[in-house]
Amino acid sequence: MATALQTMTHLQILNLAWNSLGAAGSQALAPVLSKMTRMTKLILVKNNIGTEGARALASALAMMAKLKVLNIGCNNIGKEGARALVPALLTMTHLKEVHYYGNHDRYEGENPLSPVKEAVERRGGSYWDC
Numbered sequence: 001m002a003t004a005l006q007t008m009t010h011l012q013i014l015n016l017a018w019n020s021l022g023a024a025g026s027q028a029l030a031p032v033l034s035k036m037t038r039m040t041k042l043i044l045v046k047n048n049i050g051t052e053g054a055r056a057l058a059s060a061l062a063m064m065a066k067l068k069v070l071n072i073g074c075n076n077i078g079k080e081g082a083r084a085l086v087p088a089l090l091t092m093t094h095l096k097e098v099h100y101y102g103n104h105d106r107y108e109g110e111n112p113l114s115p116v117k118e119a120v121e122r123r124g125g126s127y128w129d130c
Contacts, residue, residue: 002028009035017045017071026053033060041069045099054081062088067095073128074102082112089116096125103129 001019005011014036021029026049033039042064049057054077061067070089077085082103089095098120100113111117117127 001025002032005029005032006035010038011036012038013041014039015041015043016047017043019047021047021049021053023048023050023052023056026050027056030056030060033057034063037063037065039064039067040094042067043069043071044075045071046074049075049077049081051078051081051084054078055084058084058088061085062091065092065094067092069097070095071097071099072103073099077103079112086113086115089113090119093123095120096123098125098127100127100129 001016002025005014016029019025021044025047033042044057047053049072053075054072061070089098098113098116100111111129113129117129120127
């Protein structure tokens with residue numbers, strides 16, 4: 001899949017929900033996503049990305065400055081994976097909608113993405129985590 005997407009750098013919306021990417025698939029996808037600088041909506045729901053996959057995607061997300069909607073719900077990202085995402089997500093000034101539901105079962109206490117939630121809501125956006 002990553003190979004096929006390499007030539008599609010012009011994509012604005014990409015929905016890869018329910019594709020069982022796992023950490024390895026996320027790691028293969030990350031370099032391709034980093035070249036999709038026009039992307040405005042990325043949906044990666046239910047791919048079992050995990051902590052390592054989230055770490056790999058963090059660097060790609062940092063390059064996607066025009067991204068407005070990110071749905072990474074139900075991916076078993078965990079506390080360390082969430083922490084890896086924070087710096088990239090905080091640089092994304094167009095980000096208005098973040099779906100992070102279904103990842104809270106891997107950490108206790110405060111959501112590591114709280115700074116992202118606050119930044120998105122300050123911009124008038126929405127953050128979903130339940």
